Amino acid sequence: SFELTQPPSVSVSPGQTASIACSGDKLGSKYISWYRQKPGQSPVLVIYEDNTRPSGIPERFSGSNSGNTATLTISGTQTLDEADYFCQAWDRTTAVFGGGTKLTVL
Amino acid sequence: QVQLQESGPGLVKPSQTLSLTCTVSGDSVTSATHYWSWIRQPAGKGLEWIGRLHVYTSERTEYNPSLKSRVSISADTSNNKFSLTVTSVTAADTAVYYCARVRVSGTEDYMDVWGKGTTVTVSS
Numbered sequence: 001s002f003e004l005t006q007p008p009s010v011s012v013s014p015g016q017t018a019s020i021a022c023s024g025d026k027l028g029s030k031y032i033s034w035y036r037q038k039p040g041q042s043p044v045l046v047i048y049e050d051n052t053r054p055s056g057i058p059e060r061f062s063g064s065n066s067g068n069t070a071t072l073t074i075s076g077t078q079t080l081d082e083a084d085y086f087c088q089a090w091d092r093t094t095a096v097f098g099g100g101t102k103l104t105v106l
Numbered sequence: 107q108v109q110l111q112e113s114g115p116g117l118v119k120p121s122q123t124l125s126l127t128c129t130v131s132g133d134s135v136t137s138a139t140h141y142w143s144w145i146r147q148p149a150g151k152g153l154e155w156i157g158r159l160h161v162y163t164s165e166r167t168e169y170n171p172s173l174k175s176r177v178s179i180s181a182d183t184s185n186n187k188f189s190l191t192v193t194s195v196t197a198a199d200t201a202v203y204y205c206a207r208v209r210v211s212g213t214e215d216y217m218d219v220w221g222k223g224t225t226v227t228v229s230s
Contacts, residue, residue, distance in 0.1 A: 001171075031214030035153075042204055042223050043153065048216035086153055090214060093168040095143070095155035 002091035004098035011104045018074040020101045022087030025068060030089045032070040034063060037100075038083045046085075047072060079105045108132035110205050110221035118199075118228050124192040127182075128205030128221060135181050135188055138162040141208035143217060144179060144190045146201040154201075158208055159188055195228045202226075 004024045012018040022032065032050050035043035045054050047063040050070065060075040074081055082105045087098040114126035128142070135142055143158035157169035159179045167179055173192075181188045192199055203226055207219040 033214075033216040035217070042220040043217075044220070045216060045218050048209075048218070049211065049213050054218060088153075088155075088217075094170055095145075095158075095217075097153040097155065100152045 002089075002094075002096050004087055004089060004096055006085075006087060006098040006101045008099070009102045009104065011106060012074075012077045014079055014105055015076055018077045018081070018103055018105075020072040020074075020085050020087075020103065022070045022072070022098050023068050024070075024089065024096075027068050027070055027089065028066045030065075032063065032065050033088045034061075034072045035086045035088065036081075036083045037086065043086065074103075077103075077105055081105055108207060108219045110207065110219060112203060112205050112221045112224035114203075114224060114226070116225055116227060118195055118226060119230050120196055120228055121194055124190075124195050124199060124226060124228075126190045126203055126205075126224065126226070127187050128189070130186050130188070130207075133207065135186050136161045136183055139210050141210065141215065142179075142181070142188045143206045143208045144177075145204045145206055145217075145220075146199075147204070147223075148198075148201045156190065156192075156203075160210075161188075197228050200226065200228045 034047040037043045050065040051063040111129045141158040144156040160166040161181045178191045202223040204223045205221045206217040209218045
Protein backbone atom coordinates (compact mmCIF):
# COMPACT_ATOMS: atom_id res chain seq x y z
CA SER A 1 0.00 0.00 0.00
CA PHE A 2 1.05 3.58 -0.59
CA GLU A 3 2.84 5.19 2.35
CA LEU A 4 4.17 8.65 3.18
CA THR A 5 7.19 9.00 5.45
CA GLN A 6 8.10 12.10 7.46
CA PRO A 7 10.88 12.72 9.97
CA PRO A 8 9.45 12.68 13.51
CA SER A 9 10.98 16.01 14.41
CA VAL A 10 12.68 19.07 12.97
CA SER A 11 14.24 21.92 14.91
CA VAL A 12 14.90 25.44 13.69
CA SER A 13 15.98 28.73 15.19
CA PRO A 14 13.64 31.72 14.98
CA GLY A 15 14.12 33.62 11.74
CA GLN A 16 15.73 30.67 9.97
CA THR A 17 14.27 28.44 7.27
CA ALA A 18 12.59 25.18 8.23
CA SER A 19 12.27 22.34 5.74
CA ILE A 20 10.01 19.36 6.39
CA ALA A 21 10.28 16.42 4.01
CA CYS A 22 7.66 13.91 3.00
CA SER A 23 8.70 10.89 0.95
CA GLY A 24 6.77 8.28 -0.99
CA ASP A 25 7.07 6.18 -4.11
CA LYS A 26 6.82 8.42 -7.20
CA LEU A 27 5.39 11.15 -5.00
CA GLY A 28 6.19 13.76 -7.61
CA SER A 29 3.46 12.29 -9.82
CA LYS A 30 0.86 13.16 -7.22
CA TYR A 31 -0.25 16.41 -5.60
CA ILE A 32 0.54 17.00 -1.95
CA SER A 33 -1.32 18.90 0.74
CA TRP A 34 0.19 20.01 4.03
CA TYR A 35 -1.64 20.53 7.32
CA ARG A 36 -0.51 22.28 10.48
CA GLN A 37 -1.82 21.12 13.86
CA LYS A 38 -1.14 22.95 17.08
CA PRO A 39 -1.66 21.19 20.43
CA GLY A 40 -5.30 20.68 21.25
CA GLN A 41 -6.46 22.09 17.92
CA SER A 42 -7.72 20.62 14.69
CA PRO A 43 -5.53 20.52 11.57
CA VAL A 44 -5.36 23.55 9.31
CA LEU A 45 -4.60 23.40 5.58
CA VAL A 46 -1.43 25.39 4.83
CA ILE A 47 -0.49 24.15 1.34
CA TYR A 48 -2.45 22.34 -1.38
CA GLU A 49 -1.63 21.21 -4.91
CA ASP A 50 2.05 21.04 -3.91
CA ASN A 51 2.64 24.78 -3.59
CA THR A 52 -0.59 26.78 -3.31
CA ARG A 53 -1.39 28.66 -0.14
CA PRO A 54 -5.00 29.04 1.02
CA SER A 55 -6.09 32.55 1.85
CA GLY A 56 -4.88 33.60 5.27
CA ILE A 57 -1.71 31.48 5.19
CA PRO A 58 1.44 33.64 5.30
CA GLU A 59 3.74 33.87 2.30
CA ARG A 60 6.56 32.36 4.33
CA PHE A 61 4.91 28.95 3.76
CA SER A 62 5.83 27.29 0.46
CA GLY A 63 5.99 23.80 -0.97
CA SER A 64 7.67 21.74 -3.64
CA ASN A 65 7.32 18.20 -4.93
CA SER A 66 9.60 16.23 -7.22
CA GLY A 67 10.80 12.68 -7.60
CA ASN A 68 10.02 10.82 -4.40
CA THR A 69 10.05 13.78 -2.02
CA ALA A 70 7.80 16.72 -1.23
CA THR A 71 9.04 19.53 0.97
CA LEU A 72 7.27 22.11 3.08
CA THR A 73 9.43 25.18 3.58
CA ILE A 74 8.84 27.85 6.17
CA SER A 75 10.98 30.93 5.64
CA GLY A 76 11.69 33.27 8.53
CA THR A 77 10.21 30.75 10.96
CA GLN A 78 8.40 32.24 13.92
CA THR A 79 7.71 30.74 17.32
CA LEU A 80 4.02 30.60 16.44
CA ASP A 81 4.90 28.14 13.64
CA GLU A 82 5.76 25.52 16.23
CA ALA A 83 3.33 22.67 15.58
CA ASP A 84 2.91 19.23 14.07
CA TYR A 85 2.88 19.16 10.27
CA PHE A 86 1.29 16.40 8.22
CA CYS A 87 1.63 15.76 4.49
CA GLN A 88 -1.21 14.09 2.61
CA ALA A 89 -1.72 12.62 -0.85
CA TRP A 90 -4.35 10.56 -2.60
CA ASP A 91 -3.70 6.96 -3.58
CA ARG A 92 -6.46 6.58 -6.14
CA THR A 93 -9.57 7.19 -3.98
CA THR A 94 -7.88 6.85 -0.58
CA ALA A 95 -6.35 9.74 1.35
CA VAL A 96 -3.01 8.90 2.90
CA PHE A 97 -1.33 10.98 5.61
CA GLY A 98 2.29 11.03 6.60
CA GLY A 99 3.08 10.24 10.22
CA GLY A 100 3.65 13.90 11.04
CA THR A 101 6.66 16.04 11.92
CA LYS A 102 6.93 18.01 15.12
CA LEU A 103 8.50 21.37 14.33
CA THR A 104 10.30 22.93 17.26
CA VAL A 105 11.33 26.57 17.07
CA LEU A 106 14.04 27.39 19.58
CA GLN B 107 -17.83 31.32 6.92
CA VAL B 108 -18.03 27.54 6.72
CA GLN B 109 -18.11 25.70 10.02
CA LEU B 110 -18.29 22.02 10.87
CA GLN B 111 -19.27 20.68 14.28
CA GLU B 112 -18.96 17.06 15.38
CA SER B 113 -21.32 15.55 17.93
CA GLY B 114 -21.96 12.17 19.46
CA PRO B 115 -21.38 10.02 22.53
CA GLY B 116 -17.97 10.29 24.11
CA LEU B 117 -18.02 6.74 25.44
CA VAL B 118 -18.87 3.55 23.57
CA LYS B 119 -18.68 -0.03 24.85
CA PRO B 120 -16.57 -2.61 23.04
CA SER B 121 -18.38 -4.51 20.29
CA GLN B 122 -21.03 -1.80 20.02
CA THR B 123 -21.59 0.73 17.24
CA LEU B 124 -20.13 4.22 17.25
CA SER B 125 -22.25 6.94 15.63
CA LEU B 126 -21.15 10.53 15.07
CA THR B 127 -22.75 13.46 13.29
CA CYS B 128 -21.19 16.49 11.64
CA THR B 129 -23.37 19.59 11.32
CA VAL B 130 -22.42 21.88 8.47
CA SER B 131 -23.08 25.62 8.42
CA GLY B 132 -22.18 28.10 5.72
CA ASP B 133 -22.25 25.49 2.95
CA SER B 134 -24.54 22.72 1.73
CA VAL B 135 -23.78 19.02 1.99
CA THR B 136 -25.35 18.72 -1.47
CA SER B 137 -22.61 20.90 -2.98
CA ALA B 138 -21.24 19.64 -6.29
CA THR B 139 -17.76 20.93 -5.49
CA HIS B 140 -17.24 19.28 -2.12
CA TYR B 141 -16.97 15.88 -0.55
CA TRP B 142 -17.53 15.44 3.19
CA SER B 143 -15.01 13.38 5.10
CA TRP B 144 -14.16 11.80 8.44
CA ILE B 145 -10.65 11.53 9.86
CA ARG B 146 -9.52 10.25 13.23
CA GLN B 147 -6.48 10.66 15.44
CA PRO B 148 -5.57 8.47 18.42
CA ALA B 149 -4.03 10.39 21.28
CA GLY B 150 -0.45 11.34 20.51
CA LYS B 151 -0.55 9.76 17.07
CA GLY B 152 -1.07 10.70 13.46
CA LEU B 153 -4.12 11.25 11.28
CA GLU B 154 -6.05 8.35 9.77
CA TRP B 155 -8.50 9.01 6.94
CA ILE B 156 -11.75 7.08 7.36
CA GLY B 157 -13.72 7.97 4.25
CA ARG B 158 -15.73 10.54 2.35
CA LEU B 159 -19.14 11.16 0.83
CA HIS B 160 -20.20 13.08 -2.27
CA VAL B 161 -23.90 13.71 -1.86
CA TYR B 162 -24.23 15.39 -5.26
CA THR B 163 -23.31 12.22 -7.16
CA SER B 164 -25.96 9.99 -5.66
CA GLU B 165 -24.15 9.93 -2.34
CA ARG B 166 -21.01 8.33 -3.68
CA THR B 167 -18.80 7.03 -0.87
CA GLU B 168 -15.14 6.10 -0.67
CA TYR B 169 -13.56 4.41 2.33
CA ASN B 170 -10.17 3.56 3.74
CA PRO B 171 -9.68 -0.10 2.73
CA SER B 172 -8.46 -0.92 6.25
CA LEU B 173 -11.79 0.19 7.73
CA LYS B 174 -14.20 -0.39 4.86
CA SER B 175 -15.88 -3.46 6.37
CA ARG B 176 -16.90 -1.58 9.52
CA VAL B 177 -17.62 2.01 8.51
CA SER B 178 -20.41 3.85 6.76
CA ILE B 179 -20.88 7.54 5.93
CA SER B 180 -24.27 8.98 5.05
CA ALA B 181 -26.02 12.33 4.77
CA ASP B 182 -29.10 13.99 6.21
CA THR B 183 -29.68 16.63 3.57
CA SER B 184 -32.79 18.00 5.29
CA ASN B 185 -30.67 19.05 8.26
CA ASN B 186 -27.43 19.68 6.37
CA LYS B 187 -25.53 17.01 8.28
CA PHE B 188 -23.52 13.92 7.53
CA SER B 189 -22.78 10.99 9.78
CA LEU B 190 -20.27 8.26 10.51
CA THR B 191 -21.03 4.78 11.78
CA VAL B 192 -18.37 2.36 12.96
CA THR B 193 -19.47 -1.12 13.93
CA SER B 194 -17.90 -3.67 16.27
CA VAL B 195 -15.65 -1.12 17.97
CA THR B 196 -12.60 -2.01 20.03
CA ALA B 197 -10.16 0.01 22.10
CA ALA B 198 -8.24 0.65 18.88
CA ASP B 199 -11.10 2.88 17.74
CA THR B 200 -10.49 5.27 20.63
CA ALA B 201 -9.52 8.60 19.06
CA VAL B 202 -10.44 12.18 18.33
CA TYR B 203 -12.76 12.11 15.34
CA TYR B 204 -12.76 15.04 12.92
CA CYS B 205 -15.13 15.86 10.12
CA ALA B 206 -13.78 17.87 7.21
CA ARG B 207 -14.85 19.42 3.94
CA VAL B 208 -12.98 18.17 0.89
CA ARG B 209 -12.68 20.60 -1.97
CA VAL B 210 -12.99 18.93 -5.37
CA SER B 211 -10.14 20.29 -7.42
CA GLY B 212 -9.30 20.03 -11.09
CA THR B 213 -5.96 18.55 -10.09
CA GLU B 214 -6.22 17.00 -6.64
CA ASP B 215 -8.71 17.29 -3.81
CA TYR B 216 -7.81 18.80 -0.45
CA MET B 217 -9.40 19.16 3.00
CA ASP B 218 -9.93 22.87 3.42
CA VAL B 219 -12.21 23.12 6.47
CA TRP B 220 -12.07 20.96 9.60
CA GLY B 221 -14.28 20.64 12.62
CA LYS B 222 -12.87 20.99 16.12
CA GLY B 223 -13.05 17.25 16.72
CA THR B 224 -14.82 15.06 19.24
CA THR B 225 -13.19 12.53 21.53
CA VAL B 226 -14.52 8.99 21.51
CA THR B 227 -13.37 6.43 24.06
CA VAL B 228 -14.14 2.75 23.69
CA SER B 229 -14.29 1.16 27.11
CA SER B 230 -16.56 -1.02 29.19
